[in-house]
Amino acid sequence: MSINLRTIFAGAFAAVIILLTVLLSYLIGNESSKTAEVTNGKSLAEASYQMSYNLNHFMLARTGEVEVLSKLGAFQEPVSEDEIAGLLNQLKESLPAFTWIGYADTKGNVLSATGDILEGGSIEEQPVFQNGIKSPYIGDVQDDSLLAEILPNPSGERLQFVDIGVPVKDKSGRTLGVLAARLSWEWAHQVESSILAPLEERVEGADVYIVSNNNNRILLGPSSQVGKQMSDLALQLASQGKNSWLIEEHKGSQTYITGYAYAEGEMNYPGTGWSVIIRQSADIALAPVHKLQNSIVLSGMAIAVLCGIAGWLLAGWIIRPLQRITESADELSSSGKVEIPEFKRIKELSILSRSLRNLVNKLTRPEPEPFYMSDLTRHDPLTGLPNRTALDDYLAHAVNKAKRNRSTLSFLYLGLDGFKKVNETLGHKTGDKLLQEVSFRLLESTRENEMITRIGGDEFVVILHTSAAKPMQEAEAVAKRIIDKINQPFLIDGEFVHVGCSIGAAVWSPENQDTSEIMRLADDAYYISKRSGKNRITFETAV
The missing domain is CATH 3.30.450.20 (PAS domain)
Structure with a gap:
């Protein structure tokens, strides 16, 4: 039952x-x-x-x-x-x-x-x-x-x-x-x-x-x-x-x-x-005390009824998106043409809807995106983000697409400021939970077709699809949004945790054939941000 x-x-x-x-x-x-x-x-x-x-x-x-x-x-x-x-x-x-x-x-x-x-x-x-x-x-x-x-x-x-x-x-x-x-x-x-x-x-x-x-x-x-x-x-x-x-x-x-x-x-x-x-x-x-106890019990029963009703309504609000996803999945199985709704207010629903949308895109597009999230060997076991292997596959596809569209790719190499102190004072378990929360905020700060990869420790790489006309301005806007979100306190196990974020950036264009060189430039810019006071973005350009 x-x-x-x-x-x-x-x-x-x-x-x-x-x-x-x-x-x-x-x-x-x-x-x-x-x-x-x-x-x-x-x-x-x-x-x-x-x-x-x-x-x-x-x-x-x-x-x-x-x-x-x-x-x-x-x-x-x-x-x-x-x-x-x-x-x-x-x-x-x-x-x-x-x-x-x-x-x-x-x-x-x-x-x-x-x-x-x-x-x-x-x-x-x-x-x-x-x-x-x-x-x-x-x-x-x-x-x-x-x-x-x-x-x-x-x-x-x-x-x-x-x-x-x-x-x-x-x-x-x-x-x-x-x-x-x-x-x-x-x-x-x-x-x-x-x-x-x-x-x-x-x-x-x-x-x-x-x-x-x-x-x-x-x-x-x-x-x-x-x-x-x-x-x-x-x-x-x-x-x-x-x-x-x-x-x-x-x-x-x-x-x-x-x-x-x-x-x-x-x-x-x-x-x-x-x-x-x-x-x-x-x-x-003790008659007044017993009277007070009875009043508390009666009031508690009334509140319990109201909270039960509130729980019923709240559950309805929570499962409504699940019902919409279920309905879309049923339509997909019958007609094959449907778009999975996207939800961003609840973390778990956001991840679920994003995964399902990626799955549908993979199954329905004539020239599908690389399905780098489907293989367990291609994503980070802690955060669920793609790993370095998935990043390489993604870049091969993204470069071809950028060449066709005559657009650019912006590389953001970022790391957390103060993460080591969190591990030392609050323990590695809290540090792991912090990395998971950071991953979710990075997903919130980027678009669906953009890549976020954890390459190790507290360091991540974000690949953005930017225009040919002003790629640095577009990348800077996303970087500032990421810094603002990371700077907001994290509530972990009932305790507020504060960290910052330093970012190094570099732009790939069709004239620059080697993405590994752009990655290196972004890495160098990241360390410049660290040495320059942290919690900032630094651009490096190819010679």
């Missing part, structure tokens, strides 16, 4: 674009994924640190307010319970985060409290009293069934609190009691909202966890997770006081980008000891 050239071109173009699209999609996706991970990870780490800082700052401020209150004269003996109650209620009204504030004596009996709640009762068994009687104390988040029954709760949700306990001392340093306060955990949600609101603009779908240092219990997070224990690597790193981000895999499939930080204290304040974990699903984080 054979496949036509147009199908091959269209398929090749489409296949190359598809492969490039897949490669580009992979490379861009890979780099974009890394960038998205780093960007989101840094944002989550920054938000974790900011939230841990805000938690600490809030608790430090509330603890400081309770400490300042404990030093007021109303708490010194004799105790003024009414004055203390007024101060406590005033503080609670100023800071609604305080759910309850009370003052207890050294035995834990509540002497005064906000809203008269628990007055006359005892908090002796509570950690806030047991620890606060010794030194300033901040407790962990906890439920309080007693306050939950007493305090109003319109939402019906479980109430959680954070305890602050501060010892009350007289001027001599003797402990008089404990000033205890309970903060509603609702303020932590406000801190969470203040952090997440700007974060959502950069990181979509992030979950926030506040985890206690006691048993790694989740204090704040998705409702289904609150109260459970966390054992993630991010929590272990946060518990060590570190603040950064990482990529974690959960349950063997779900992957998260996780930022973490630890709520360290400042100054004399020990800190809450809570860890802040903020994580985002990698699927959400």
Whole structure:
């Protein structure tokens, strides 16, 4: 089964674009994924640190307010319970985060409290009293069934609190009691909202966890997770006081980008000891990257279709000359009278059409030109040009023709300037390719009935049919055209190569019977051009 050239071109173009699209999609996706991970990870780490800082700052401020209150004269003996109650209620009204504030004596009996709640009762068994009687104390988040029954709760949700306990001392340093306060955990949600609101603009779908240092219990997070224990690597790193981000895999499939930080204290304040974990699903984080990859693939498929069509059209443009040559050959086989079309835009087609035209001329002319190109022993194996043997045969025929037409033959003996340097620097393989390209440019610079021969190395001989009236002017025009073409850069194996061209010329006329003498004169003129600065033409005339 054979496949036509147009199908091959269209398929090749489409296949190359598809492969490039897949490669580009992979490379861009890979780099974009890394960038998205780093960007989101840094944002989550920054938000974790900011939230841990805000938690600490809030608790430090509330603890400081309770400490300042404990030093007021109303708490010194004799105790003024009414004055203390007024101060406590005033503080609670100023800071609604305080759910309850009370003052207890050294035995834990509540002497005064906000809203008269628990007055006359005892908090002796509570950690806030047991620890606060010794030194300033901040407790962990906890439920309080007693306050939950007493305090109003319109939402019906479980109430959680954070305890602050501060010892009350007289001027001599003797402990008089404990000033205890309970903060509603609702303020932590406000801190969470203040952090997440700007974060959502950069990181979509992030979950926030506040985890206690006691048993790694989740204090704040998705409702289904609150109260459970966390054992993630991010929590272990946060518990060590570190603040950064990482990529974690959960349950063997779900992957998260996780930022973490630890709520360290400042100054004399020990800190809450809570860890802040903020994580985002990698699927959400990389969704824009996947969208970009899909866009690249779709665009690549569209381009592949267009390139396939372009390849189809280009192949049609290329094979059209071949079809014309084929049609001419078919007509030749049937009628015997046809002219092969000539094409000069494409090198291979130019050579093919020139060879076929020479063949047809040989077969159809009554007095044919010598068919010097048909014998492999008569042409140069590297360039395909006729060799010295073919040149001698050609000259015998050309001289007879010139005598009949009373015209002249102009001999151009030319060589390349800088060819040796090309061989030495770029290698003989590049030098061989350069000679092939030079041969093609010589063919472009001459007419079909004129002879171009490679006689060895980088030296060529061109035989021109010129008039009897002004042969030197006609030969000079062709020589200048050759020099201009050779001076243009050659693109060989992706690298531009530059060479020049020196030419020696001599004119044969019917009065000069010996063409070998004219060849010698052209050779001498060539070396004069070389010695005179190269890249020029020099004429020698017979004596």
